[in-house]
Amino acid sequence: MDEIRTVEANGVEFGYLSMGSGPLALCLHGFPDSAHTWRHLLPELAERGYHAVAPFMRGYAPTGVPADGAYEGGALVADVVALHEALGGGSDAVVIGHDWGALPVYGATAFAPGRWRKAVAMAMPPLAAMLGTFFQYDQLKRSFYIFLFQTGLAEVAATSDGFFEGLWRDWSPGYAAGQDVAHVKDCLRDPANLAAAIGYYRAMLGTTPPTGRYEREQAAAGGVAGRPVLYLHGLDDGCLGAELVKDAGAHLPEGSRVEYVAGAGHFLQLERPREVNDLVLGWLDA
Template identity: 65%
Template sequence: MADVVRGTVEANGLEFGYLAAGPEDGPLALCLHGFPDSAHTWRHLLPELAGAGYRAVAPFMRGYAPTALPEDGAYQTGALTADAIALHEAFGGGPDAVVIGHDWGAFATYGAAAHAPGRWRKVVTLAVPPMNALMSSFFAYEQLKRSFYMFLFQTPMAEAAFNRDFVEGLWRDWSPGYEAQARAVDVGHVMDCLAAPENVGAAIGYYRAMFDPSRHVERFAAEQDAVGAKGERPVLYLHGADDGCLGADVVLPGGDVSAVLGQLPDGSRVESVPGAGHFLHVERPGDVNARILDWLAR
């Protein structure tokens, strides 16, 4: 199994920390994490991608240590999209690159694939459907209850509430079947990334920018628009059947994939992963990795 190494790289005006595996001359596989998470979330997938010949890279997203804090405080999805495109450039990616995103990383993936389709051959997203499909389900009563944290994050109490117990609770609720000892490892990685108050503010800032367009930076306007665009590169979308963050009951009601599939480019696929919650790629790595590698090999 390929070794995972650490490194840093400059992209989009920020120094990014990253984990990587695989041959440096292999096609780039860029893996983008979400909240509350870290690049370590891809520890099962990186060696598998490396074994398939990819140069698999998982950056720590902006504001998540050891990646730098942006001086302009930009945490909108357009900035995340610009980061993904800049990272493709920084790692010398070609048109045979693939991009894989979970949670907030999924938003960045949709945007990067739509804004710069010539950079990517295939696309994979997990746990967060395209923006239009998400908004059609967000206001269901059961989903609003699950999304309490988003509203908490709009208040001055957010930073005070954010601690290990809070993060542990989210992981427990969102992936109820995930074994406690393994969950503690992931939560530990999160707390390492968000140990400083300014990093906590960055993670919360993603949600504040989501609800408050006045926090958007104009130079990312085109990338921001791309996040909601349908794009043209085929997407494999995977959703955990037991997701406690964004429920399968509202995303794939009764197993119906049509609402999500209708918002994806032609040739895309939507699959539910049984026995998995929100962090499906660490809960059921064998199943999820096999689906991803099969998709990339097609």
């Protein structure tokens, strides 16, 4: 699984980890993270007969920095649809995403529902589900980094000693994240890659205007149409408080389900791999 392969999709050369053969199971990471975040799930997906693939998201080395400089949600949706095509996915493919990787799960299954059988999203509910609670004081404190990333100090802060370690410590209290932070630093060591990861946040709040290339995909990312979604959230999430997702089910497609994972923070797939894998595999098997 440690062997990194490459594939071109949507004009970007993606590095990816993979295991097994069969229907495509695309696993998408978030920030600050890497494809290695799926090291517990990929082998079990492969054992269940899937071609389990975890790409490094656009801008995260060894994936290339996109020439169009696009980091809006629609670009991520387009990437996922293109990866499905490039990797030979069929209508029986499934897609799984955590944090930023959850956004294209919602968007890709709405934009191209015929490509996917089922979907799983973790630790980032549909944006509409958070509108009523995101600006509460406690959540604004947790989200300081989003506003920091709109400024010219973002890269300076992110390269300071302990920045990524601090985020992981706050978001997943008690989890030993040394291995994971090392992978993050490998992905974002080059200033161009770090600027790309921060670019997701600048595009999210409009600091960087949209490119206009992905309007249809962007519209799909904000809808609720699509394939059924299993949504998972850690009860101890220090990035997005569990209270933010209490209405998540109302913003998911018909047939979806919401589950909370006790004793888990933001990186629940790493903190409670047995529980999370069982939930995911049970959902896909059902």
